Amino acid sequence: MRQLGEGGMGQVWEARDETLERPVAVKVISLLAGGGSRGDEARARFLREARITARLQHPNIVTVHDLGETGTGDSRVPFLVMELVRGEGLDAMLRRGAVTPPDAARWGAQICDALADAHDTGILHRDIKPSNLMITPSGIVKVLDFGVARAADPYATADRLTRTGSIMGTPPYMAPEQARGFPEARSDLYALGCLLFELITGRLPFHAPDTVGYLSAHLTQEPPAPSSISAGIPAAWDDLVLTLLRKDPDRRCWNAAGLAQALRRLDHAPAPAQHASTLLLTNPDIPVGPEPGEYLLATSAGGNGTLRLWDIATGRPVSQPLTGHTGTVFRMAFSPDGRLLASGSMDATVRLWDTATGEPAGEPLTGHTNIVEDVAFSPDGRLLASASVDTTVQLWDPVTGRPVGEPLTGHTNTVVGVAFSPDGRLLASGGMDATVRLWDSATGRPVGEPLTGHGGHVLRLAFSPDGRLLATSSRDWTARLWDTATGRPVGKPLSGHTNTVWDVAFSPDGSLLATNSEDGTVLLWDIAAGRLVGQPLNAPANGDVSAIRSLDGPLLAFSIGEDGTVRLWDPATGLPFGQPLTTRASRPLGVALSPRIRDRTWS
Template identity: 40%
Template sequence: MQPAETFGGGCVVGDALLAGRYQLKQLVGRGGMGEVWEAFDERLGRTVAVKVVSLLAGGGSAAGELRARFLREARITAALQHPCIVAVHDLGEAVTAEGSAPFLVMEFLRGQGLETVVRRGPVPGQEAARWGAQICDALAEAHAGGVLHRDIKPANVFITANGGVKVLDFGIARAADPAGAGELLTRTGTVVGTAAYMAPEQARGRPEERSDLYAVGCLLFELLTGSLPFSAPDALGYLTAHLNDTPPTPSSVLPGLPAAWDELVLRLLEKEPGRRYASAAELAAELRGLYGSAGAAVPAPRTPTVVDAGGSPARPSPGATTASVPEPPPPPGLTRRSALGWGAGVLTLGAAGTAAALYLTEEPDKGPVAWSQNIGDAQKLDRNHPTSVVSGGRWYIASGDAPVMVHAFDAARGARLWKATLSGQNWNADGSPQFAVVGHAAIVKSKVKEEQSPWLDAFDTADGRRLWRHELDSQTWDMHRPASLVIVAGDRSVAGLDPRSGKDRWRFLTDTPGGALCVGDLVVSGDTALSARTGKTAWQQSGFSANGRLAHALGKFLLFYEAGTKATDLVCRSAHTGDVVWRTPFNAAEERAGSAERSWQAVISGTTIFLPLAAGDRRRPTAVDAATGKVKWTYDGPYRRASDYGDDGSVKQIEGVQGVLGVEGGFVVPTGKGTVCLNANDGRQRWRTSDEGAQLIGKHVLFTTPRERMFTQWRHTRIVDARTGSEVWTGDFDTGLATLPQSTDGRVFIADMDGKLWALRI
């Protein structure tokens, strides 16, 4: 073989002559494995396609071994002669700037890739059946020869000018016969393929013939609906979905599809291979049965297969340079540290063809992504104020407008437990909770029409069975979790309802209209505090009236917003008697600025209260002792100024910091150029980061940063330990987060706006 001309990047240049016979004319395409060129075979006088696999370029014994294995395996696939499989005419090696690289000479095809067709949207069912049947014809021939494809996807299927199918890229296929293990390119325990189409057993390193049929199921789903059965921001998410998630029916994504398609596709997407079609030939017959004109089976030619003998197998050039094999990067969305956290689970995420290929050595569920799940029904979570609750080993999400849907998932495994649908819309105008879980009941508030009163609907957390329905009229509601009660407050009464039956456990009659605050062991209505468990009066303070719906219990003290001499005061009262212990001016804009709105925990850490806004004589963010109200320290560092929004739409900057988070032993403060964590006792810096946009999730802090490159937008997400600031997880999401993250039992639960649910190990 005559060496080809080279240039930086390891690819050959036009007009190069490979093996003394293949004249390269023009570049047709470039992918993760290398380049495809239109070339002219000078010996046989025909146009061919030449694929230079630069992925395997390099020198040294290890690189030579990989190339030798690839060439041996490619010769196996070259023996596959079928009208629906692209023909491989010759094999050889080319010299590139990176070293010697294999190349394949194939028949030159005219038409368009199926990937291009899919981008235009769903295709008619008859066309999907015809193409799918021909793909299966090709697979049947390959499987009969002991070869698995392992990477069926639109990018590896070509639609010729006459409408026929050609299956491409058997270059990463492997011999299915275990006796041929010594001929494999990939090492023991390694899986190659594209995560978005990968069967569960293939992800575990045990591919078989029916693994290719699973990929056909994903491809058919995409042809019929224009989208994949699962969506994920990276390969890890796809693998988790294939291993754990229940796929939707095609007709739920594109209404109107015949039920036969749902049955066929869902059978192909069964997690257990034995529940799929028995063979590619059986599936091809089934597809042709859907439409009488889908076309007859394409027979394989029964003539001997001969690889063109004109170009003898080439050997690496003696002058080829020796290069060490670089360590592959970790999977997208993971730092090197978090990738190593997978232990033996993931070695690397590389490229195969034009898509990602995942290499695994053990079960994928040992990684940082415990599971991911589509919420289903093509429902997105980017609107209508979705609410998420993790309780009792389950993850509940309520979202949507007409209908409102409540979803329940197993928090450990991600399996869907049940779904309840209400015809109304989300309703939160009076400040009451929209959705809550208390006492083994999931309770959601909805409203059928604007002019009607909202309703409370309670569902059994175990099976989604409706327990009761209650009309709220002009009432507000809340839940008292320690007492396991639903608290409903009207104009003349406050009642504690049993969450399972909806019946009164107690009812308190009052002449003071207004809502009710659940704080500590009490329910406060007007100037009276009631025992949450019995409804009996605990104390009454004449003239006492809390502003808004926010209160907090701190040991033997209660904190309220109350009317002050000039504006609003923060008042500390005795939980036992209701007597005032201390009070301090408090800027009412704090409720609008964010911290108090996110709960009292945002400005409390241990026995320290952080007052972020200027009020009275206080001009800087100040920390006070919860028991006495005395100043402990003042923050004099940089901070992001808070904004106050007037009723007329005006915006003004006010003295003080917006977006404080109280964490274990400290306070997280945005500085305008990052975030700093201050020690709760003395205000000294504990850690600092350049990230902004902090959210509290248990003992961790989550940061999300919007990023953009060209036309692609995503959110970079980091989770750090609240005490030390050390990173425990990082990843990317295609969209923003739809709900505040939840944390329990060493996992973080995140819902993104596309309707994807993520359970992350931290």
């Protein structure tokens, strides 16, 4: 036998399986693990690693062949028989300097493939770092050492093998939530972000003299952009890595499978100059492969007021058609918990639907005297606002179905759009009188003077995630940004479309604004710079394209084909989201995306 390496948990030896006549790697507990109760704990941890690793069968994860113990009593030594992987560790490669971005993308995608398989099995690695990764001569990545891996299922870790006060993982690569003792799947992706940073720059995102210094940096310091460390790194790499290194795991954009796709796109990008425009990756928390039941899409079609609910992961309807309206439904909105769908119709009513059953939730909400153009829920779900051709906005209690206060009056023409601020304190409305108005949602009183500047009908509105900005779209072919505190315009009008701008939607981190137009495109705007980024997303032939944003999730674009097929896309990357919906309608007239629905059983 020949020793291949040694870590904190064990030694790895090259050996030969005499029964099957093949070379293998044998891992045994290191003598450094100690004796007595400490040795018992090390032995138990080692056996747990073996059982965890044996559950994983993936080409990018080292395969476990056998498990056993040698010796007797307190002298028992567990051993693990694994496939013998020949190649070079990433730690050895990094000692020679940075690697090329294509190699980093290719290897990173394979690591993601392995992590996706582990995460799907309920296992976190918790120690992604160069010394735990090997590259074979054929370029295959092998993820090694699940010695600190943990099953994500809390019941699977009831043995509490992690000692109180101990830090599991390697500090230079440790996610903030893992440092606090709460690792999750996105913690592995944070570690991968550190690794990718190191691969393309030759150094880590943070430097510190000791463990405490590293943990403090991960918790409090913002990492530099990779391009500021090493010249020639494309902007798309900055976007990807810095997104992975966000402190809040909810603001990291991918699951492992989605990140693998994004890295493969980087690997196959035709030229560095095109990375920033075609592979912008600043859209956080977008699972490229949604899980069944995770998101719903509502569609309206035709003049009979019929609605459908769809599971976008499968492309299938989840209920019978929702019927009751007697006129075309223009706009729909999901409640923040996804339990209700509100719809406004040409029949001058608002209806509420139970999304789990597809049944009406109470009686129609009546009071408007003309077409209902838009509906919006407050962030806490306690209020529903509706906008109407009758020039008013009405607030409703969605539980009782009764109006809340008197109609909000002030517009001199049709009110086309309404939107609540993220804290629910403000309600914004825009109309055919080319004005935007802000209202106190608690009192129904106007806040400040009307916002003027558009040269045409104001159609839709959206608040930025922090509530500081309001975006509006108009028939004057522009979108505008407004300061919600002062009511003043922010920057110049966003001019790039060649026809009516129908809708506006912010990315979850507020850095991007998506606009869609009668000209058949969705454009992305850098909010800070006030300029276009990337390439337009074009509508299919004889179809439409629009922007859409869930209440707590992704910014997406949807395209509607001439045959009524609806497809969802990430406009920043061009990647599809979920499956196409075959609506069989001549042209769906309305689409609404639910928030992420968690722990829900569908009827």
